[in-house]
Amino acid sequence: MPVELTIRPRADKNQLARLKQFAEEFDATLEKRAIPTEKQWLALGTNLWAALTAELDDGLQTLLDAREQAIARQTFVQLNLRTPDKALQNLPWEMVFHGDERLGFLARNPYFSIVRRLAKPDSATTDLPAAPLRILLFIASPEDLHPEKARLDFENEENHLFEQLDEAISRGDAVVDVAEDGTLPTLKSWLQRHSYHVVHFSMHGQLSDGGPVLSFEHERTGLHQPVTPEQLQQALHAAVQPPPCVMLSACQTALTDTSAAIPSFAQQLSASATPSVIGMRRSVADTAATHFAGALYKNMAAGFALDRAMAEARRALPNEATLQWSIPVLYARRPRTSWHDPDKPKTEVSRSRREDVQIGDLLVKRDG
Numbered sequence: 001m002p003v004e005l006t007i008r009p010r011a012d013k014n015q016l017a018r019l020k021q022f023a024e025e026f027d028a029t030l031e032k033r034a035i036p037t038e039k040q041w042l043a044l045g046t047n048l049w050a051a052l053t054a055e056l057d058d059g060l061q062t063l064l065d066a067r068e069q070a071i072a073r074q075t076f077v078q079l080n081l082r083t084p085d086k087a088l089q090n091l092p093w094e095m096v097f098h099g100d101e102r103l104g105f106l107a108r109n110p111y112f113s114i115v116r117r118l119a120k121p122d123s124a125t126t127d128l129p130a131a132p133l134r135i136l137l138f139i140a141s142p143e144d145l146h147p148e149k150a151r152l153d154f155e156n157e158e159n160h161l162f163e164q165l166d167e168a169i170s171r172g173d174a175v176v177d178v179a180e181d182g183t184l185p186t187l188k189s190w191l192q193r194h195s196y197h198v199v200h201f202s203m204h205g206q207l208s209d210g211g212p213v214l215s216f217e218h219e220r221t222g223l224h225q226p227v228t229p230e231q232l233q234q235a236l237h238a239a240v241q242p243p244p245c246v247m248l249s250a251c252q253t254a255l256t257d258t259s260a261a262i263p264s265f266a267q268q269l270s271a272s273a274t275p276s277v278i279g280m281r282r283s284v285a286d287t288a289a290t291h292f293a294g295a296l297y298k299n300m301a302a303g304f305a306l307d308r309a310m311a312e313a314r315r316a317l318p319n320e321a322t323l324q325w326s327i328p329v330l331y332a333r334r335p336r337t338s339w340h341d342p343d344k345p346k347t348e349v350s351r352s353r354r355e356d357v358q359i360g361d362l363l364v365k366r367d368g
Contacts, residue, residue, distance in 0.1 A: 002078040002113070002308070003070045004335075005063075009081060009088050010054040016087055019047050023092055030282050035322050045097025045105065051088070052081075052096050064102060067111045076308055078337075079106065082117040089116070089267075090256045092281060094314075094326040108314050108325060113307035116331045118270055128244055129195045130344035133174045133301045136196045136243075137161065140182025140203035140216045142224035157202055157249075157290045164294030168301035175349050182217040184227060184235065191239035197339045198245045198300075199236070200293065205250030205265060205280070207257050212265035214250055229268035236274060244339055245276040245306060247296075249289050254279030254329040270331035276306050276339075277331045288324035291317050306330070306337035 011019060022044040029036045053059025066077045081093055094107040094114055106112045139154050158178065168174035177194065179186050182203060191199070204215040213226035236242050246269060248254075254266040263271065266279025278296075280289070295316035299309035307330055314325040330337075 001073075002075050002305070003066050003073065004078050004080065005066050006080040006082060006117075007052055008055055009051045009083050009091075009093075011051040011088065015047070015051060019044075019051060019091055020087070022047055026092065026095070027282055030323065030327070033285060041095060041323060042097065044092070045095050046099075048091065048093060048096040049098050051091075052093070060098065060100065060103075063098075063106075063112075064100070067102060070111050076110070076311070077112045078307060079112060079114050080117050081114065086256070086261070089118070092326060094281075094329065095323070105326075107311065108320075110311070110315065113311045114330070115307050115337065116329060118267060118331060118333075127241070128338060128341040128344075129197055129241055131340045131342075131346045132172055132349060133168070133198070133297065133339065134194070134196045135174070135176045135198045135200055135297060136190055136194070137176055137178045137200050137202065138182065138187055138190075139179065140201075140214070142182075142204075142215055142217050143222045144224055145204055145215060153286045154202060157286070157293070160290045160294050161297065164298045165301060168298065172346075172349055174297065174301040183219040184216055184225070184231070185219050187216075188235050188238060191235060191243075193240065195239070195241035196243045198247055198297070199243045200247040200249060202249045205248065205253045207252060207255065207262075211257070211262045212253065212255075212268070214248070214253075214265065229265050229272070233269060233272045233274065236269075242274070244334075246274050246278070247293065248277065248279045249284075249293055251280055251283040254281045254331075266329065266331055270333060273333070275332065275334045276337055278310070279329050279331070281327050281329050284327045285322070285324055288317055288322070288327070292325070292328055300339060306339055307332070308337075 026036050026040050026044045029040060056062045070077045083089055096106050097104065103109060107114050137158060141154060162176065165174045165176060179190055201214060206213060208226060211228065213228055216225045216227045218225040248266055254264045256264045264279060266277045269277045292313050295313035296309050299312045304312065310330055317325045
């Protein structure tokens with residue numbers, strides 16, 4: 001059980017203006033695939049710290065005390081960020097930083113996790129599936145969206161995921177199914193036949209005039225078919241057992257359209273009852289997204305709760321100086337971020353068999 005600490009960030013008008021300026025400069029650098037300077041991330045991180053701890057009598061001591069409790073209990077501190085202020089909600093809290101060496105970047109600290117809360121935690125219990133970890137990898141690469149580049153990226157992502165989970169799969173601690181194409185009917189078919197702990201969506205994401213969408217494949221033409229949060233939630237709710245976690249490994253799925261006050265894809269999924277949603281706050285490099293997912297699922301298969309597994313996955317990303325580890329965001333509705341029911345007996349499974357997969361207009365053959 002983690003040490004839970006609920007924090008309500010606060011910033012006055014001038015402080016918020018500075019934070020938004022620092023965040024915009026930082027994000028603009030990330031979007032260019034450049035490395036933010038120390039001046040950039042330090043200004044952003046320390047000002048986030050000031051807003052994070054504004055309502056605490058002694059913010060530094062409060063977090064250090066929580067850290068000591070976590071160490072004594074051999075657990076970690078779950079920082080639950082809650083604010084009704086949409087401008088504060090959309091700040092990059094994963095970059096919060098304090099110069100004390102016991103804290104540093106809280107999102108990468110081995111004794112902390114950061115969980116964003118949009119509402120009070122659901123009191124209703126969730127019927128979680130039993131172990132082992134079951135993942136549905138759902139890839140979409142519409143033929144009119146650079147299929148050759150996307151094919152290579154997606155193949156690398158899938159191969160890395162299986163490499164990271166090879167031992168867990170061999171032990172019977174993880175199962176990975178790969179959908180044969182990226183159409184909405186295919187997704188519904190898998191969800192209505194099997195229960196999963198995680199559905200991993202690997203595809204393009206974008207902000208359209210009507211709001212955020214994911215780029216699925218049209219079932220007849222193979223071309224881009226926009227899927228809205230409402231459409232995806234309908235498919236998830238119709239599952240034999242709605243998955244407790246959705247991973248949106250697509251750019252800008254946790255980015256809010258502030259000009260139109262439209263919540264992000266991840267926020268909308270979380271608001272419509274998906275227990276835990278991971279989205280990407282900005283465009284994310286393919287290598288970073290691939291390594292993050294592999295480390296995340298490896299730690300989940302080892303028994304870590306979702307938020308703790310995310311903290312470990314951030315720390316596992318290569319070339320930490322790029323700060324790509326700050327892009328994934330976790331929204332959670334339940335008090336706990338458990339992905340399985342430990343009281344249910346573990347289901348015996350056979351080793352995953354890798355089926356042939358249609359990625360865009362190319363059929364990728366598997367040896368099994």
